[in-house]
Amino acid sequence: MKQRELFTKTIKENPKDEKSINAQLLIRAGFIDKLGAGIYSYLPLGLMVIENIKNIVREEMNKIGGQEILMPSLHPKENWEITGRWNVEEMYKIKDNNLGLGWTHEEIITPLVKKYTSVFPKYIYQIQTKFRNEPRAKSGILRGREFLMKDLYSFHTSESDLNDYYEKVKEAYFKIFKRCGLKEKTYLTLASGGAFSSSFSHEFQTVTDAGEDIIYICKNCGQSFNREIFESKCECGSTEFEEKKSIEVGNIFKLQDKYSKLFGMDNIVMGCYGLGITRMMGAIVEVFNDEKGIIWPKEVAPFDVHLLELDTDASEIYDNLQKEEIKVLYDNREKSAGEKLNDCDLIGIPIRIILSKKTLEKDCVEIKKRGTDELELVKIKKLTEFIQNEL
Amino acid sequence: MKQRELFTKTIKENPKDEKSINAQLLIRAGFIDKLGAGIYSYLPLGLMVIENIKNIVREEMNKIGGQEILMPSLHPKENWEITGRWNVEEMYKIKDNNLGLGWTHEEIITPLVKKYTSVFPKYIYQIQTKFRNEPRAKSGILRGREFLMKDLYSFHTSESDLNDYYEKVKEAYFKIFKRCGLKEKTYLTLASGGAFSSSFSHEFQTVTDAGEDIIYICKNCGQSFNREIFESKCECGSTEFEEKKSIEVGNIFKLQDKYSKLFGMDNIVMGCYGLGITRMMGAIVEVFNDEKGIIWPKEVAPFDVHLLELDTDASEIYDNLQKEEIKVLYDNREKSAGEKLNDCDLIGIPIRIILSKKTLEKDCVEIKKRGTDELELVKIKKLTEFIQNEL
Numbered sequence: 001m002k003q004r005e006l007f008t009k010t011i012k013e014n015p016k017d018e019k020s021i022n023a024q025l026l027i028r029a030g031f032i033d034k035l036g037a038g039i040y041s042y043l044p045l046g047l048m049v050i051e052n053i054k055n056i057v058r059e060e061m062n063k064i065g066g067q068e069i070l071m072p073s074l075h076p077k078e079n080w081e082i083t084g085r086w087n088v089e090e091m092y093k094i095k096d097n098n099l100g101l102g103w104t105h106e107e108i109i110t111p112l113v114k115k116y117t118s119v120f121p122k123y124i125y126q127i128q129t130k131f132r133n134e135p136r137a138k139s140g141i142l143r144g145r146e147f148l149m150k151d152l153y154s155f156h157t158s159e160s161d162l163n164d165y166y167e168k169v170k171e172a173y174f175k176i177f178k179r180c181g182l183k184e185k186t187y188l189t190l191a192s193g194g195a196f197s198s199s200f201s202h203e204f205q206t207v208t209d210a211g212e213d214i215i216y217i218c219k220n221c222g223q224s225f226n227r228e229i230f231e232s233k234c235e236c237g238s239t240e241f242e243e244k245k246s247i248e249v250g251n252i253f254k255l256q257d258k259y260s261k262l263f264g265m266d267n268i269v270m271g272c273y274g275l276g277i278t279r280m281m282g283a284i285v286e287v288f289n290d291e292k293g294i295i296w297p298k299e300v301a302p303f304d305v306h307l308l309e310l311d312t313d314a315s316e317i318y319d320n321l322q323k324e325e326i327k328v329l330y331d332n333r334e335k336s337a338g339e340k341l342n343d344c345d346l347i348g349i350p351i352r353i354i355l356s357k358k359t360l361e362k363d364c365v366e367i368k369k370r371g372t373d374e375l376e377l378v379k380i381k382k383l384t385e386f387i388q389n390e391l
Numbered sequence: 392m393k394q395r396e397l398f399t400k401t402i403k404e405n406p407k408d409e410k411s412i413n414a415q416l417l418i419r420a421g422f423i424d425k426l427g428a429g430i431y432s433y434l435p436l437g438l439m440v441i442e443n444i445k446n447i448v449r450e451e452m453n454k455i456g457g458q459e460i461l462m463p464s465l466h467p468k469e470n471w472e473i474t475g476r477w478n479v480e481e482m483y484k485i486k487d488n489n490l491g492l493g494w495t496h497e498e499i500i501t502p503l504v505k506k507y508t509s510v511f512p513k514y515i516y517q518i519q520t521k522f523r524n525e526p527r528a529k530s531g532i533l534r535g536r537e538f539l540m541k542d543l544y545s546f547h548t549s550e551s552d553l554n555d556y557y558e559k560v561k562e563a564y565f566k567i568f569k570r571c572g573l574k575e576k577t578y579l580t581l582a583s584g585g586a587f588s589s590s591f592s593h594e595f596q597t598v599t600d601a602g603e604d605i606i607y608i609c610k611n612c613g614q615s616f617n618r619e620i621f622e623s624k625c626e627c628g629s630t631e632f633e634e635k636k637s638i639e640v641g642n643i644f645k646l647q648d649k650y651s652k653l654f655g656m657d658n659i660v661m662g663c664y665g666l667g668i669t670r671m672m673g674a675i676v677e678v679f680n681d682e683k684g685i686i687w688p689k690e691v692a693p694f695d696v697h698l699l700e701l702d703t704d705a706s707e708i709y710d711n712l713q714k715e716e717i718k719v720l721y722d723n724r725e726k727s728a729g730e731k732l733n734d735c736d737l738i739g740i741p742i743r744i745i746l747s748k749k750t751l752e753k754d755c756v757e758i759k760k761r762g763t764d765e766l767e768l769v770k771i772k773k774l775t776e777f778i779q780n781e782l
Contacts (some may be wrong), residue, residue, distance in 0.1 A: 007458045009507045009517055015455055035463055036490075041503060042461040049463070067398045070433040070441070072426055073464070073520065074537045094492075095484040097524075099427075112424055112432060116400045124398055129464065129520060133488075147464045 023140025040138025414531025427629025
C-alpha cells in the first residue's frame with residue numbers, strides 16, 4: 001500500500017481530550033478516530049490490526065473445538081428478565097421498545113444451545129460488537145462503550161468435563177497472548193467465582209500503568225490475586241507481594257448450572273470465556289511503545305515492513321516485496337526525511353527499510369527494526385530473502 | 392467438518408411465525424435462528440455463507456480502490472442534527488442518552504474524511520452491522536432490524552470524476568452479483584435521485600416473488616424502472632413492460648454536495664453505494680431453492696461437498712478430500728439413508744458424494760449435483776481430481 005493513498009493521517013500533538021497512552025498514540029499514528037466518549041472508528045491501519053488479532057483468536061478457538069457463530073446485538077427484554085439482569089447499569093436500552101443492547105450473551109446463547117443441540121459437550125463462540133453503558137469511558141480503547149469481544153461458551157454434562165475444558169481454554173489464551181506479544185506481561189489471576197460458584201474464576205491481567213485494576217503477585221510462588229480476593233497471605237505461606245496496575249484482557253468463569261437451569265437445560269454445566277479484541281489492541285500499545293510511538297509485535301502489525309524512499313525511487317523494491325506477499329507500507333510521499341522517519345517510528349511497523357541515494361550507491365538498503373537502534377545495510381538483491389527470514 | 396459435531400439442526404416443519412421462504416428454509420436447514428422479529432442469530436453454516444459473501448464483496452471493493460474501515464454503531468445526536476435526520480423513524484435511540492444506532496453512515500463518514508484526508512478522490516467502505524427501526528419485519532433476513540451491510544462512500548473534487556467512479560461501482564456490483572449467482576436475476580433499475588439530486592439513482596433489484604418492491608422492465612430495450620419513477624413509457628418509445636416483484640439488494644446514489652456542504656467540506660461531491668450482505672444471502676435463497684431445500688451457488692456455499700456414508704465408513708475419503716483443502720461436510724451420523732438424503736437436499740451444498748456398500752463394490756462413489764437429477768459413479772481414486780475440476 002502506498003502511504004500517500006492510505007486513508008490516514010499522523011498528528012504531531014497529543015489530542016487534548018485523551019489521557020491514555022493507547023488512545024493518544026493510536027490517534028496520533030492514524031489508527032483510530034474518536035467519535036465520542038468510549039466510541040471510536042477504526043481507520044484502515046487500525047482495522048488491519050483488529051483483523052490480525054481476530055484471526056489469531058479464531059485459530060486458537062478453532063483448535064480447541066470452538067465453533068463460530070454470530071448472535072445479534074438487539075436483545076429482547078424477555079430473555080434478560082429470566083436472569084434478572086434487565087435492569088443492570090451496563091445495559092443500553094432502546095427507547096420506546098423492549099430491546100436492549102447486548103453487553104454479554106449468556107441470555108442468548110443458553111436458549112440457543114438448548115434448542116439446537118442434544119450432543120454435548122459443545123463449544124460455541126463469536127467475535128462480535130458489545131455495547132456497555134460506561135459512564136466513565138476514559139481509558140481509550142481499553143474501556144469502550146462499543147467494543148469488540150470474543151465470547152466463548154461451553155456446555156458440558158459433567159463438572160469434570162467442564163474442569164478439563166476450562167484448563168484447555170487457559171492454554172489457548174496463553175497461546176493467543178504469546179502470539180500477540182503480551183504473554184510476558186500477562187498474569188493468570190485468581191478472582192472470585194461470583195455469587196453462583198464456590199470455585200474461583202480467573203482473569204488474565206496484563207501489567208501496565210494504564211491499568212484500572214490492581215493485582216498482587218506473590219514474590220515467592222508467582223501466583224497472582226485480584227483486589228477482590230486478596231488476603232495478604234498466599235497459599236504458599238508467603239506474605240510478600242508485588243502490587244501492580246493491570247488491565248483485564250480476558251476472564252474465564254465456571255458458570256456451573258446458573259444459566260442452564262434458568263433456561264431449562266437439565267444437568268448441563270457451563271463455562272464462559274471472554275477476551276477483549278479491541279481492549280487487547282489497546283493493551284498491546286500500552287505495553288509496546290516508546291517516546292517516538294508504537295512498537296507493534298510482528299503478528300499483529302498492520303504491515304510487515306515500512307519502506308521509505310529518500311531522494312530516490314524505491315518502487316521497484318516495493319513491487320518485488322509485494323510479489324513475495326510481504327505486506328509493505330510504501331512511503332513515497334513528498335515529505336522531508338525527518339517527517340518520514342518520525343511518522344515511521346510513530347506508526348511502529350516492525351521493520352523499517354530505507355532506500356536513499358547513499359544506500360543506493362552501495363546497492364543496499366538500510367534496515368532498522370522498530371524498538372532497536374541498530375542499523376544494517378543489506379544488498380538490494382538479498383532483501384526479499386532477508387525479510388522472509390525475519391517474518 | 393463432521394455433521395455430527397456441527398452446531399446446527401434440521402427441522403422438518405416450517406416455523407409457524409415465518410412466512411418468507413428465505414427464513415423458512417434457512418431456519419429449517421439450520422443456518423439461522425430467530426431471536427425476535429427481524430433479529431436473527433447466524434449459526435456456523437449461516438456464518439460461513441456470510442463470510443463467503445463478505446469476502447467476495449471485499450475483493451471487488453478493493454479492486455476499485457476501496458479502503459476498508461470500521462465505524463461505530465453508537466452515534467452522537469449532534470452529528471445527526473446537522474443533517475436534520477435525528478428524528479427519522481428508522482433511528483433506534485438509546486434511552487436516557489443522546490445516542491442513536493446507525494442505520495447509515497453519511498453523518499459519520501463525512502466529518503471523518505474531512506478530518507483525515509486532503510488528497511482526493513477517496514473511496515472508503517465498511518462491512519458493518521446496521522440497525523433500523525422496522526415496525527414490519529416480516530421478510531426474514533430480507534428486511535431485518537439488525538443486518539449486515541457494505542456501505543461505500545466516495546469523495547471527489549469534480550462531478551465528472553464522481554460520474555466515472557459511479558460507473559466503476561456499477562461494474563463491481565455486477566461482478567459481485569455474478570459471483571453470488573444473482574446476476575441473471577438482478578436488474579439495474581432507475582430510481583429517483585431524491586431531494587438533493589437532479590440525476591437518477593440506481594437500485595439493483597433481484598427479481599423474486601418474495602420481493603416487496605415492484606419493477607417495470609421494458610420489453611423492447613430491457614431498461615427497468617422502480618415504482619416511484621415509472622411513467623408507462625420508456626425512453627426507447629416502448630409502452631410495453633413486464634411487471635415483476637423484486638428485492639433491492641443494492642443501491643447507488645450520487646449525493647453531490649449535500650453532505651459535504653453540511654459538514655463544511657468545500658468543493659467536494661460524494662457518492663454512496665450500499666449493498667446488503669445478509670439481504671443478499673436471503674435473496675440467494677429466494678432465487679435458488681426447490682421443494683427439497685436450498686441450492687447454494689458454488690462461491691457462497693458453506694462447504695464444497697457434502698459427503699454421506701450409508702452403511703459403511705467414508706472417513707478415509709473425508710481425510711483425503713480435506714488434505715486437498717476441499718471443504719467437506721461429512722455426514723457420518725447414525726441416521727437412516729432417507730434422513731441423510733433429505734437433510735443433504737435441505738442444506739443444499741453444491742455436490743453430494745455418497746459412499747455406500749453398493750458403490751464401494753465398484754470402488755466408486757456416487758456423485759449428484761444439487762439441483763440436478765443426474766447420478767454419476769466416480770472411481771474413488773479419481774475423486775479428488777474430479778472434485779477439483781468442479782470447483
